[in-house]
Amino acid sequence: MTPYADWIxxxxxxxxxxxxxLALLALMGRIAGISGIAGALVEGRRDGFGWRLAFVAGLVAxxxxxxxxRGGEAVAxxxxxxxxxxxxxxxxxxxxxxxxxxxxxGHGVCGLARLSPRSLAAVATFFAVALAVVLVTRRVxxxxxxxxx
Amino acid sequence: xxxxxxxAGAGAGLLFGLGLALSGMMDPARVIGFLDVGRLVxxxxxxxxxxxxxxxxxxxxxxxxxxxxxRGAPLLADRFxxxxxxxxxxxxxxxxxxxxxxxxxxxFCPGPALAALSSGLAPxxxxxxAMVAGFLLFRLLAGGK
Numbered sequence: 001m002t003p004y005a006d007w008i009x010x011x012x013x014x015x016x017x018x019x020x021x022l023a024l025l026a027l028m029g030r031i032a033g034i035s036g037i038a039g040a041l042v043e044g045r046r047d048g049f050g051w052r053l054a055f056v057a058g059l060v061a062x063x064x065x066x067x068x069x070r071g072g073e074a075v076a077x078x079x080x081x082x083x084x085x086x087x088x089x090x091x092x093x094x095x096x097x098x099x100x101x102x103x104x105x106g107h108g109v110c111g112l113a114r115l116s117p118r119s120l121a122a123v124a125t126f127f128a129v130a131l132a133v134v135l136v137t138r139r140v141x142x143x144x145x146x147x148x149x
Numbered sequence: 150x151x152x153x154x155x156x157a158g159a160g161a162g163l164l165f166g167l168g169l170a171l172s173g174m175m176d177p178a179r180v181i182g183f184l185d186v187g188r189l190v191x192x193x194x195x196x197x198x199x200x201x202x203x204x205x206x207x208x209x210x211x212x213x214x215x216x217x218x219x220r221g222a223p224l225l226a227d228r229f230x231x232x233x234x235x236x237x238x239x240x241x242x243x244x245x246x247x248x249x250x251x252x253x254x255x256x257f258c259p260g261p262a263l264a265a266l267s268s269g270l271a272p273x274x275x276x277x278x279a280m281v282a283g284f285l286l287f288r289l290l291a292g293g294k
Contacts, residue, residue: 002182002196006173010198013172014205020164021206022213027157029223029230032165034260035284042284050151051158056263058159062166063175063267075170077268078178083275085254090262090276092251094283097259098291100244101232104258105165107245108203113210114231121237126249133253134184139191 021109024055033106034059035097082146100126154225169264172202177256184253 021032028051041052067074079086097103100122102111107126111119137147173179182188182196189195222228252258257265257276265273 002194002198006196006198007201010172010174010201011205011208013168013170013174014202014207015209016164016168016171017202018168018206018209018213020161020168021210022217023157023164024161025214025217025223025229026220027161027223027225028154029226029228031230031232032161034165034258034263038259038263038281039284039287042281043288048154051154054155054158055162055165058162058164059166059169059260059263060267062163062168063170063264065163066167066170074268075173076176076178077265077270077273078176079255079257079270079272079276080178080181081255083272086272086276087279089251089255089257090279091283091286092247092254093257093259093262094251094280094285095287096244096247096249096251096283098244098284098287100241100248103248103260104252105260109206109210110214111232113207113214116232117235118232118237118241122241122245125242125245126252129246129249130184130253131186133250134181135187137254138181138185139187 017105017109021105021113025110031106031110033102033110035094035103036101036106039094039098080148085146096126150225157225165260166264166267168206169261172205173198174202175261175264177261180252180256180258180261184256 024030024032037052037055040048041056063075102119102122107119107122112123137145141147169175179196179198183199185193186195217229255276259280262273262277262280266277
């Protein structure tokens, strides 16, 4: 198992994510779904364009602020797959979250908090599929197929 | 009102990105470390952090959203935009299957992928470009809906 300190940072970071979702709801009356916010931006929806763009800008600035608070040390971003898998994965995440009306934030952090049966079904489904895909790619296929290198 | 809404969006986004960085979930290796349950029985160290992140978030949103339910209107908008659908249809489940597959392949979901653009790493930009293409592909196939 990993160090307890990681779990505590995880819970605190999660609470900040929850606070962000709560703030967006209390101020704007909107559910903080990242795929919904980013998707609407990409589709060029006129209404709410300003706050959505500002949200994504803040999302990118957040980790920079975190690095400054830590004395200039940025969080690692470690990917263990090559570009063909990055492209396939990106397409699946983009298309899938729009078709399924949400991702880990909209269905996970917000939907579960609303006790939505749709979100519970979506969360159970995407977790089950992700577990299975990781099992097959990292345990069965492995580095020979470009995973876990 | 408009400038207030933009500031609210920026503040909420900043908090979200800060939370993602602090939680460790901006790093796909940590997410795979949770999803790779084979580590519980085989080689490697299983990382339960993602569970604590979801728990920490729900500890805030569960009571917070319940409280909001009792309020009439948000501060900077006319009304709450609560999702109203409760049916579980094929579209929802197929979307979740495709998203789960992409998430497992790479270890990125939309929030962490966008936040990780801050690293300036080329592979992150490749993933986000493909994700944006996925958004557009959906828009193309789903039409005006």
